[in-house]
Amino acid sequence: MSDGAATSPNDGLDGFEPVIGLEIHVQLSTATKMFCSCPLSFGEPPNTYTCPVCLGLPGSLPVVNARAIHFGLMIGLALECELAPRSSFHRKNYFYPDLPKGYQISQYDEPLCRGGRLGEVRIHRAHLEEDAAKLVHVGTSGRIHGSDVSVVDFNRGGTPLVEIVTEPDLHDPVRAREWLELLRTTLRQLGVSDVNMEEGSLRCDANVSIRLGGSVALGTKTELKNMNSFRFLERGIRAELARQAELLRAGEPVVQETLHFDPQTGKLSALRSKEEAHDYRYFPEPDLVPIQIDEDMVAAARAQLPELPAARVERYESEFGLTAASARHLAFRVELGAYFEAALAELARAGDGHGGVDAAPVQIDPAVAQQLANWISGELVRRLGEEDPADSRVAPAQLARLVALISQRAITAGAGRQVLDRMVQQGGDPEGIVETEGLGAIASGDEALAGVVAAAIEAHQGAAEKIKAGNAKAMGPIIGYVMRETKGRADGAEVSRLVRAQLGLEN
């Protein structure tokens, strides 16, 4: 399945509207665990980062990690949440071998953060809790059923988590994925988590339901788990939406249940039946006193907030006039945004923004800014992949000058791509490469170009007849011939104009 499918993500749903809410667990990158002083573990030998507290030994007591509160407040501020002046912990009781105390210390009716928004999605709440230990199922399937022996590694147990719950404001799987990417970038910029889905420091469950378009009431939802990559999230939701639509079409009800996504088959299977539904018996954690959040704590968290992606998207749109898609692409990959802004500064400095040399601040022509953004998100990223462009051979100023050459029609876009190839592979100034490679654009009215066009028509008589008969699309082979002959230095529009003129057609 192509991720950038041109078709609507909700095709095939027969007018049902998807309603999607996400529950995200984020491992905080504090130095120590949520309720004890054990360091966080990154793949150390099993059960080496443990103590009486995170092993739940008799008599041990939790103590809240102040750094985790600080990170929680930063997240709350970044998500525009209301921060609780008083926040308390509850016990969530259930038996499982990965839960050494028989309960998880979490938050219930007094979460750290309530309400809020990130992009178009409202945040219901964000609260702190502790991670469970890791169960390792020794045996064939890797899952608890069918394994011979299960062993527990308590290194992960007690790692601080923030659980973020959204309102059901998402309506297609692609947006769900894009929104989660925005959240990841936001958290990464806050520096509060590694936010790596494959490694489990970012985990996402989805609550999915469908309803008739225009209906206000929510349908019965299911909860999807184990979608441990952005791609799987999108695929899992897509598969579940299709399954629910099929049920409703067949006149069957959707049953509220938890479903496990299998990335290998793309299928969903029930995780636990209703008979096993948990009654978590939440009650206030008597081993901890409520946390009082004072103004100093909020101010300290606020002081550490960087410019966040959502704000950056807005700025790119309003200040530089970028399209929403382009702004998002640059803002969501922090390093691309930084590169873009450095290149833009160069354009402004050089006075190539068509705004005057010494005027400050220089107004960048939105068309030029957009062109620069397109070259970064398109051509440059295509050549560099995941690499940070700041680490490449292409300095922002050089790319800025390359785009300026193109926007001034000193070279064609096709030639620009060849120049960029050289810059990426060997480095160098765009002007120098244009000169040594002879890639300068052929000036309009150039006699030689008219000759090449004539030769092209001669070589493609059939196409010429079709053009004369009114089929403009037949121009392709003729233009291709000219471009080959001129190494892409000819301007496409000029060539097309010459072809029509030589065929005696109006331009």
Place this chain on the structure above:
Amino acid sequence: MSDPIALSAAEAASRVHAGALDPAELFDAYQSRAAADELNAFTWVAEEPPTATAAMAEGPLGGVPLAVKDLFCTRGVPSQAGSRILQGYEPPYTATAVERLEQAGAPLLGKTNQDEFAMGSSNENSGYGPVLNPWDRGRVPGGSSGGSAAAVAAGLAPWALGTDTGGSIRQPASLCGIVGLKPTYGAVSRYGMIAFASSLDQAGPLTRNVTDAALILGQMVGPRDRCDSTSLEFPESIELPTATRLDGAAIGVPEELSGEGIEDGVLRAFEETLHIAERLGATVKRCRLPHAPHALSAYYVLAPAEASSNLARYDGVRYGLREEAETLLEMYTRTRRDGFGAEVKRRIMLGTYALSSGYYEAYYGRAQRVRTKIVEDFRAAFEDFDLVACPTSPTVAFELGARTGDPLAMYMSDVLTVPMSLAGVPALSLPNGMSDGLPTGFQLAGPPFSENRLLDVAFALEQAIDFDAVPARA
């Protein structure tokens, strides 16, 4: 040299400080008595005398050995909380309270028997057999700190640590004729105390007299323990009591805790002590704790609710008993079936029910509101009175087996001690007489952190009462 066993702990400590008593000799004297325990008061006794330390010779506790309730974690020493599910469990760390006392010069003499996970009022719920009352071996010593109380009363230990959740220090102290003090909630760290009900559990001393209680309490409180979020810094140091008069002291006697359901002999001793207080200059008046009659009901919702969660960790996965089985659920079920006693199971079920979806508000929520009312009752009483007084236990020690078949009758043993536990205020039980050859107890309670006042008043009363009965010593 006189028999060191006859010395109070404070007397023994001052002799050690004066160089008149060798702490090793003192330890040996108690060790041999504890090892020969016929009351089943001990679940473990130190075999070797401790390595002599400077603290033992010079520390404030002067090397006077300490008996510690089984539920305190002691590194490398069995800490089983009276439960078979923790049989043989040796923790890798020591509870803060025990550690502080060791550092102050009190070496560990042994671990004392108790009701399983501190759930009981007679010590008959121990997984290691009942403790016998040294005054009458056919009777219970009270509970849950019954082993600690019996050991101190019988001269098997100079003093002991207990814990009090709803009366578990004060009631056995009363039934065994010794002093028991439950400090203000939060005054002593709970770190390393195997939990019964976290919002109520509090460690405290069981001693032969008030001075000993003050001496040892002074080393338990102090700076707050960073390992226990609910612990508090004690605002002053604990002084050894000196009062001989009670002029100006206003003592309130709550109507709700001084009439109905209390044995005649206990009431008679109580009234006599009130007269003594007046004679020493105190004013004694009736007062009200209007919500106290609901305390026991609230307690038997809240404490089991917390216990049901606190005891979830005993699942056979990491430590203690494990009954192997084919499936995880079966392993859990068998382990907990075999490891827990009947009363523990009863309270786990009660607590689980009280927290269940749909019942939470009706039980837990309501009980919490009652608790708030009781806190307010005490606060109001302490606006008019320095202290409140009532009997500690409605009865003297009862016969073994008398109440085991009737949980409600057993729960009634706590009716006079539970209100103070819910309010989190300090309370002390002082032996104040005999009824039918068995000791009675006088309970004093004060506002939070009024321990110095409590000890002072108790000391003045103690001198005037001159309770000098001791059980026959083996």
